[in-house]
Amino acid sequence: MRSEDGVNSSSSVTVLRRRQGDAPRSRVLAEIWDRVVREGWVDDETGRRIVVRVAQTWRTPVVLETARSLATALAQRLPRAEVRVDEDSEVRDVIHVAGIATTDVRIPIDWFEPSFLVTVTGIGPDPLVRLHGVLAAQTEPLRHLGNEGMLSGLVYESHRLGGSDLSIACGTTVRADENGEAWWIVSTNDVAADLALARACGLESHGLPCLQAVAAHELLPGYRVIGDEIPLLAGFGAAALPVRMRVRFAKVAASGRALARDLRAIPGNLGKIPNFARRRFAARSEE
Numbered sequence: 001m002r003s004e005d006g007v008n009s010s011s012s013v014t015v016l017r018r019r020q021g022d023a024p025r026s027r028v029l030a031e032i033w034d035r036v037v038r039e040g041w042v043d044d045e046t047g048r049r050i051v052v053r054v055a056q057t058w059r060t061p062v063v064l065e066t067a068r069s070l071a072t073a074l075a076q077r078l079p080r081a082e083v084r085v086d087e088d089s090e091v092r093d094v095i096h097v098a099g100i101a102t103t104d105v106r107i108p109i110d111w112f113e114p115s116f117l118v119t120v121t122g123i124g125p126d127p128l129v130r131l132h133g134v135l136a137a138q139t140e141p142l143r144h145l146g147n148e149g150m151l152s153g154l155v156y157e158s159h160r161l162g163g164s165d166l167s168i169a170c171g172t173t174v175r176a177d178e179n180g181e182a183w184w185i186v187s188t189n190d191v192a193a194d195l196a197l198a199r200a201c202g203l204e205s206h207g208l209p210c211l212q213a214v215a216a217h218e219l220l221p222g223y224r225v226i227g228d229e230i231p232l233l234a235g236f237g238a239a240a241l242p243v244r245m246r247v248r249f250a251k252v253a254a255s256g257r258a259l260a261r262d263l264r265a266i267p268g269n270l271g272k273i274p275n276f277a278r279r280r281f282a283a284r285s286e287e
Contacts, residue, residue, distance in 0.1 A: 012222035013189040014039065015196040019173075019228045020182040025065060032184060033073035035227075041166055041188050042074065042116065049082045049115040050074055053164075055137035056088075058122030058171075062182050066170050067120040081116075094145060100160065100217065102153035106145045111162045119164040119190070122171050123197060125238035131203060133194040134167040135159060135210035152213035159190060159214055167193040173231050183230045192223040201233045208237075 016035060020028050036042060042050070052074075054067045067085055075083045093109040121137035128151050129136050138158040139151065147154055167190045172180040185200065187193040191214055198205050205211045205220065214220065 012224050013187060013192045015189075015192050015223050015225050016184075016186040017196065017200075017225055017227040017230050018184045018186075019230055025062075025182055026069065028182070028184075029066060029069040030073065032186065033070060033077070036166070036186060037077055041186075042078065049084065049113075050078070050118065051084050051086055051115050052118045052120060053086045055119065055121035056140060057126075057132050057137065058124040060122045060171060061178050062170050062172060063120055063122045066168060066184065070118065070120070070168070097161070099153065099157050101156035101213070102147070102149040105142065105147055105154070105157050105161075107157075107161055108141050108145075116165045117162070118166040118168065120168045120170070123169050123201075123233075123236050124171075124175060125236065127238060129155070129209045131194075131198065131201060131208055131210075131237040133169055133197045133210065134164065134190045135194050135214065138162060138164060138190065152209055152216075155210050155213040156217055160217075164190050169193055169197050171233070171236075173233065175233075175235055183233075185230075187223070189221055189223070192221050195220065195223060196225065200230045201236045203237050 016032070016039075018028060018032055052067050052071050054063060064087075067087075071083050071085045074081060094106050095109045095112075096104060096106055099105040119134055119137055121132070121134055123131065123133050126132040126136060135155050135158075139154045141162070142154045142158050143151075166186070166188055168184060168186050170182060170184045172178060172182050174180045183200075185193055185196050187196070191211065194208070194211055195205055198208055198211065205215075211220065
């Protein structure tokens with residue numbers, strides 16, 4: 001199937017788009033949550049914990065209102081579920097794991113706990129990824145833990161290890177007007193949400209580092225849209241050329257850090273050679 005964004009895929013996911021129009025936000029939000037439950041995107045069959053994580057970047061009144069409205073709606077509709085709103089990125093327990101897009105990554109240990117993760121984020125220009133959306137928002141816990149390496153690596157690791165079960169991007173049609181008409185993009189797939197977001201902003205996916213970070217390791221999904229048309233979200237993405245230049249500088253800096261780390265490891269590795277040689281010769285003499 002060919003998605004709106006022109007990405008070929010044998011299957012597709014659904015993206016819900018809504019705009020406020022003349023209705024009160026509270027009423028539109030209630031309608032969105034009704035649709036989310038009706039689509040089967042959340043359930044309380046296991047009574048598991050539901051975490052509504054609010055991204056810190058581009059956090060606006062619409063983002064906070066959306067997150068709190070969702071938490072209230074879930075608590076009412078899913079009485080067996082434990083619903084918690086996480087508005088800070090403090091991480092207490094950390095585990096080190098081997099990465100795919102980066103060599104080693106520190107992640108919150110609660111990523112391995114059974115829970116349903118919802119990410120609610122605002123959007124706006126970003127100097128390194130051009131457009132801050134769901135994929136960029138998911139990297140916040142990793143960046144706060146001081147993970148080194150390219151941001152693209154953290155984008156893929158957060159998508160792979162801590163991807164959202166439900167992704168919500170929202171804002172107002174005019175970025176500087178926090179009281180203007182609101183809009184929402186909702187999906188069970190973080191990549192599809194960012195693909196739909198890019199289209200709404202008039203940006204091509206191949207020019208957005210977050211989407212390309214995922215595309216380097218897996219096929220981007222096809223998606224179908226339900227709901228409303230959203231006006232063109234102009235001015236929400238940073239200019240392409242400065243972002244490309246910053247990404248190139250970041251690659252050089254990351255290579256320098258990797259070289260310095262390897263050089264620091266050389267003395268320790270050399271010190272292991274005599275012991276290895278002794279064990280090897282001893283093993284051969286016993287044969």
